[in-house]
Amino acid sequence: MSETIQTSQPEVTTEDTKSVRWGSIISWTVVIGILAMLAWGLLNSSKTRPEAGEVAPEFNMQYFNGYEWEGLSASNLSNMQGKVVVLNFWASWCLECKLEADLLEASWRKYQNDDVVFVGITYADVEPNAIQYLLDYDVTYPNAPDLGTIISSDYEITGVPETFIIDKRGVISHVQIGAVSEQLLTTKIDQLLAQGE
Amino acid sequence: MSRIQFSTWDRKRMARSTVVLLVTLFLMALAIPTMAQEVIDDDQVNEIAKEVYCPVCESTPLDVCETLACADWRELIRTKLSEGQTKEEIFAYFANQYGDRVLASPPKKGFNLILWVGPIVAIAVGLFFFSRYLQVLKASNQQEAPTSTAGPVVEQTLPAADDYTARIEQELAKK
Structure with a gap:
């Protein structure tokens, strides 16, 4: 004895198959795109400050009016290869920056004829205030605004002042969080100048 | 028509008036940019x-x-x-x-465009697939409750039901 039932065969048209196939392609593209964006976001958020021993991230600067370096109104880190670079992040609203302003200028004047470059980058500052600060402290070494906050993002600074001392090969030698001291600047610069390239 | 003749006193007065007028105009010109810079609260x-x-x-x-x-x-x-x-x-x-x-609302250009368009595209794709899923669900429901005009009919035996019936018959035969 056997039981019989009646069933109807599903009618699947070519149109249905095509639309489902295209739908799958689009949906997978969207899913992969969203995952890629998330991955990119995670990678960016997990970036850490470049530390001593790491290659210093490249940066481009357009100096403030009245400032230049070797006749250039704009330059980048690559231009400074072969020189010790003292990269200082500061802001006119930063009280601690004012404590080191005179020292940085004095050190620049001391070393400017050696293979040393001092570079100041303003962080989240208002241009008229930054220029007034430079005038107030009689800062003569090249200074530039951080347009688009790109340089401070690449160096992952967590505040100001922060100073990166970079050797002649473009490798970070020291990261100073907070104001620099005369002893630190002199010791580090002399040591890096003695190293050669 | 007689020619008007100004006395020295008249000339001096006119000169004074002209100077006053010019000074007033000068001060007004100075005041215009100040007036344009309205006070912002x-x-x-x-x-x-x-x-x-x-x-x-x-x-x-x-x-x-x-x-x-x-x-x-x-x-x-x-x-x-x-x-x-x-x-x-x-x-x-x-x-x-x-x-x-x-900016709280990044400009709608370049990579930022993805942030604006991405969610809309994701919702559109989601809606498309949801509608497709509903269509498939509806079709399968129609298959489960066939009507006499629901397409070609085939006869099918169910092996599981057949086994079950056979076992019952065997058990009954034993008794």
């Missing part, structure tokens, strides 16, 4: 500041941020408003100087 500044985020204190809008940096930024907004700049011009300035991330 805090509400006008905060209307823009609430849509700007200073990188120093992330996730705190500029209008409520109490740091010195944010105070400077608010003053900059006030200056730009007094110069007659529009909200859009001020946002563009901030984006150029400090990056798009300082």
Whole structure:
């Protein structure tokens, strides 16, 4: 004895198959795109400050009016290869920056004829205030605004002042969080100048 | 027609009047830019500041941020408003100087466009697939409850039901 039932065969048209196939392609593209964006976001958020021993991230600067370096109104880190670079992040609203302003200028004047470059980058500052600060402290070494906050993002600074001392090969030698001291600047610069390239 | 002749006194008076007029015009000309720079109150500044985020204190809008940096930024907004700049011009300035991330609503261009279009595309694709799923579900329901006109009919035996019946018959035969 056997039981019989009646069933109807599903009618699947070519149109249905095509639309489902295209739908799958689009949906997978969207899913992969969203995952890629998330991955990119995670990678960016997990970036850490470049530390001593790491290659210093490249940066481009357009100096403030009245400032230049070797006749250039704009330059980048690559231009400074072969020189010790003292990269200082500061802001006119930063009280601690004012404590080191005179020292940085004095050190620049001391070393400017050696293979040393001092570079100041303003962080989240208002241009008229930054220029007034430079005038107030009689800062003569090249200074530039951080347009688009790109340089401070690449160096992952967590505040100001922060100073990166970079050797002649473009490798970070020291990261100073907070104001620099005369002893630190002199010791580090002399040591890096003695190293050669 | 007789010619009008001015006395020395008249000439002096006219000269004085001309000087007074010129001085008045000069002072008015000086006053025009001052008049154009209208006084901007805090509400006008905060209307823009609430849509700007200073990188120093992330996730705190500029209008409520109490740091010195944010105070400077608010003053900059006030200056730009007094110069007659529009909200859009001020946002563009901030984006150029400090990056798009300082704006609550990033400009709809370049990579930022994905942020605006992405969710809409994702919702559209989701709706498409949901509608397809509903169609398939509806079709399968129709298959489970066939009508006499529901397409070609085939006869099918169910092996499981057949086994079950056979076992019952065997058990009955034993008795």
